[in-house]
Amino acid sequence: MYKYDEYDQTLVDERVAQFRGQVERRLAGELTEDEFRPLRLMNGLYLQLHAYMLRIAVPYGTLSSRQVRKFAHIARRYDKGFGHFTTRQNLQFNWIKLEDTPDILAELASVEMHAMQTSGNCVRNITADQFAGVAADEIEDVRPWAEVIRQWSTLHPEFSFLPRKFKIALSASPHDRAAIKVHDIGLGMTRNSAGEVGFVVYVGGGLGRTPFVGPMIREFLPKAELLGYLEAILRVYNMFGRRDNIFKARIKILVDAVGAEEFTRLVEQEYAASADTAPQVSEDEIARIAAFFQPPAYQRLPARDPAHDRARLEMPAFDRWCRQNVAAHRVKGYAIANISLKPIGGIPGDASADQMDLIADLADRHSFGEVRVTHEQNLVLPDVKIGDLRALWQALDEAGLGAANLGLATDIIACPGLDYCSLANARSIPIAQRISERLGDDERQRKIGDLKIKISGCINACGHHHVGHIGILGVDRKGEENYQILLGGSADQNASLAEVIGPSFNADTVVDGVERIVDTYVALRTPGETFLQTYRRLGPAPFKEKLYGEAASGAA
């Protein structure tokens, strides 16, 4: 993975010093809270319901074991002994004291980490396919380009006060695991007819209160032109994005208002006009960065490991975990092991300090010291020998990390919701926990099959409910926490937005509603049909009928 040199380290150290000064000015009363808010937000520090929350950037979801151990240390020393992995592949601490933050940032800087641009109206943490570099189906590793974008966007003098936050995601596989079409900019690695590798560019996707699947504005962008083109998009947005209404300030509103065609024209015009000054990445520099992402020293291994095959036969629980949580690696004899942070009835994305220490140790022992964070709030050990999987699983299982539910009904995305967040209308976490308990029987969830349930506690959609196969949105109805159910969303290469199925449920009935939808799907599916396929074939009517009775489906 990327290693800081003196320049990277100096910049992060200087940022810590700058923030220390800002906090001192606040504590001394030289800055009012109103003046301090934008400064702390630019360093990922939010004031939540009960405490400060610090969001730490995990660039493109890649962590070293050393960094994971630092998280564990911070969790113990400055928080309540746990951390929370987010849908932007970041980590949040929810119980932070303002006066501790400069020291926490200094601790992070000592392991090449920071909290820059994890909030504020700027380019946020760059996200990418969590399997980058090891996926069997990728065109090329996108991590070097994600790092190039991270550096370019860090403290960018022109684009630090955009109309609204700005999120960029990259993917290099035909199977999009980074949800690029629901980002402000989505970059998909692709090949043109001449066989050259570049990017297809999507702009103006997003969730929140006005969800859009982003239109394509460039079918093929040569890699060398990436930063110049991004700068053109950002400049058009910075100058023309709406600033009169926070709810209409994202780039998706601009793209929708002027139309994708006109927006494309504006970008191409700006790009052509800035040809002389557009930022370039030299071949030397991209080669320097790419060198950090060379494959580790893999051993030459046979494709199969007889002891592993035997263990799967002998231990059904291990077999289930392999089937569900292990993905194909591009290198013979290796596998990608997913660690579910969704134990049955647990809090999605939470990890205790002890669990983080254990995961760091396991990464050192089995995966060249590297850990990835997924936008679905799970962790990944990307480079595990097939013969090591059994030992890995046993260690995880003993620590409560052995849930064999990746991609299943209990692998739920949930935002922090009203338990923590000052924006939320309703709690998300307890709903996720109760759905998980309801559907968590091993046999039952395996029979249900792949199912993405996503829960947001308010319309800002941090829990991605619009792209859940089943989405749940917390709403406030006359002071009561209520939940809308949406069906049919997807964030992959065939992205679609879920539709509200009908009147909302309360906290008691929403779990029954979800169960009824799942049972309806199981009853109506043809052999091998996924939830999404069934829903797209039959539409909402049969689900409405089961939820609200005949009259409702007739009216639909």
Added chain:
Amino acid sequence: MEKPPVALLKNGQIVADGWRRVGDDEPLPDSGPVIVSLARWQREREALKARANEARGSIGLVLNSDQGPASIAGDLAHLDLVALDFPRFQDGRAYSYARLLRERYKFTGELRAVGNVLRDQLLFMRRCGIDAFELPETANVREWLKAFEDFSVFYQRATDKARAAAELRDRRPNRKPEKAEAVAGVWSY
């Protein structure tokens, strides 16, 4: 509305401001450099140019944050100063305007930040080509000047002379990339 008093920061120090902001309905003074609105410039362009030609005062223009520089690209030869208004910290349009004025339209006169100019934005402003700053009169200038020194490393080229980290790096190999022995492909596990 009464404008709060300001101090002008230029070249690292507080200097006397020889320019006068003239309201749209105010008569032009007989002499002395004036800063006018875009509307007044467009309305009284010839009079202002004549005044300048008679050496009675240079012309400066203030752009509000919803007034992009494309509209004055052809006028820049007549202007010695462009003031960019930052009405509130969230409104970052003028950062783009500043870069366009310098990089695309090659404006070499004074580029002045006015409005809600904040200490923690000075460095970004300078990097985008702004070379004069109207500070609140109460600002502790010595403290504010430190903001220009907050960072010595920059990841991107902008309008100032600072070179990006990528142009400065020592590219001796950090480590020898280890050769991947293994065979790429799709394997079951």
